[in-house]
Amino acid sequence: FSKYKKHQRFLGMERISLDNGVQFGSLFSEPIITDILQNLGHATHRCNFAKLYVNEQFAGVYVNAERIDDSFISHHFPGKAGGLWKNDTGGPGGDLRFVGDNPNTYSKAFEPKNKQAESKEEVLQLLTFIKDINEGPDDKFEQLLSQKLDIDNFLQTTAVMLLSGAFDQLTGWGPHNYYLYRVPRSATASTKWHYLPWDLDVGFCEIAFGKVY
Numbered sequence: 757f758s759k760y761k762k763h764q765r766f767l768g769m770e771r772i773s774l775d776n777g778v779q780f781g782s783l784f785s786e787p788i789i790t791d792i793l794q795n796l797g798h799a800t801h802r803c804n805f806a807k808l809y810v811n812e813q814f815a816g817v818y819v820n821a822e823r824i825d826d827s828f829i830s831h832h833f834p835g836k837a838g839g840l841w842k843n844d845t846g847g848p849g850g851d852l853r854f855v856g857d858n859p860n861t862y863s864k865a866f867e868p869k870n871k872q873a874e875s876k877e878e879v880l881q882l883l884t885f886i887k888d889i890n891e892g893p894d895d896k897f898e899q900l901l902s903q904k905l906d907i908d909n910f911l912q913t914t915a916v917m918l919l920s921g922a923f924d925q926l927t928g929w930g931p932h933n934y935y936l937y938r939v940p941r942s943a944t945a946s947t948k949w950h951y952l953p954w955d956l957d958v959g960f961c962e963i964a965f966g967k968v969y
Contacts, residue, residue: 768831771823774808775957776816782961786819789920789956796912799832799950824935824952826870838938838947839878841866842954846932854890859883869935881938885949903946910951920959926951 757766777783793800806820847864848855868874892900917927935952
């Protein structure tokens, strides 16, 4: 909605995503999963059904999903913005394993999705987060993870992904289809990472990618 007017929004959103739900076997998966996450109080993209018309011709019913972008971040995480990354297709480190100190190694897995994430400081924050949760002492892992990550949100989200069969996530094969967002340190709170699932159209279905799972 901002392509021709920079600050134009529709219902507070800059972009939406329309999914026909045919390719992956379920038109109902994403609305159901996002409803569950929202009822748990999580920062989750909004989702509903939309009748799509093109030049006044009915084109079908689509899943209408809010995009995770600057508008989403400012709504759910007000205040100073941190880096937002998307793991779209997977790659080295995409499963949150530490694969070295070279930030370029992670560039395939983590695509910067806002201006902040393009800075060297934010890239270092991402690298440090992944390194810390992998190389911290075992006896302090729970404490370390709780300090770095919104752990209750992450564990509940993971449980919902497994319950729904949404394997196309960090919890599945070739981990991808999620965002990481860093809330910067403030006067009252330390920096915190948030796991934001995306592309939830393969849950609650038996057929996806033309196969039975």
